[in-house]
Amino acid sequence: MSAKVAIFMGSISDKDTMQPCSDLLTKLGVPHVFTVSSAHRTPERTANLVKELEENGCEIFICAAGLAAHLAGAVAAKTIKPVIGVPICGSPLGGMDALLATVQMPPGFPVGTVALDKVGARNAAWLAAQILALHDAELAGKIREARQGFIDSVEQAAAELEGR
Template sequence: MSCPKVAVFMGSISDKDKMQPCIDILKKLEIPYHFTVSSAHRTPERTARLVGELEEKGCEVFICAAGLAAHLAGAVAAKTIKPVLGVPICGSPLGGMDAMLATVQMPPGFPVGTLALDKVGARNAAWMAAQILALHDESLTEKIKAARQEFVAKVEEAAAEIEAEN
């Protein structure tokens, strides 16, 4: 395990495709990360051990993705005072509402910053982690600003195309 700034935990390997956009953004921004599977219910000791080990190595933000009961983010929040970001995953007939509520409803003093479901939440979890890290990293701040300018440019290009057609 190297010196990751962000840890990304998934409750199940079946969540990997939904969390890949998070990893892609962390890579683009050159943020060191650790990506793994750990379950709040099946491997609670592993989850607690990983949080401790990663904190010792300098991890500053934890991103946790889980569906169904979705207790992973809460289990991690119980073991750290570092920011924990939760990505609820659709995995049941309830359409992700169960995961969303399990992730967002935390007791006082153990917050989880809950994002949107699935890939949208995965993307924004990476961006939120980057913004947290950028509070003390000017080079990362500049990377985020540049990425936002790319978003603006894409919208302006799309607008120019549409307007040229009419």
């Protein structure tokens, strides 16, 4: 089966930050690719990857970058598929530069932007899965099951804390 989601990172240094995204997609059974491509250093590679992946059935692109963080926007310029941006902390500005660069897109080229770093990486995977689950009942069931697990863990922690 071809990849339904593509995870692009602007630099290999972002691998540890984005690994939870790939891990969660794997756990949910979502076929995906996980690679490095830079909006600035390898723009042709980025455009070619988007084209090839789309032709092979990719439905969602997750793009992680820091500093100028143009990767998500560069991908959004090449596809009408959903693009999810994960801003990465990589400068003395604490990620605010990447956040603003990712979220401030011109009309018609949106990037759904999640939180910074590993929290954003996980939520990008959850959001991609939820989009795919619109037409995949099995995946929707896995998401519901995971959510119930989150609920159960909070209820259990509350019961233990309260001595129940």
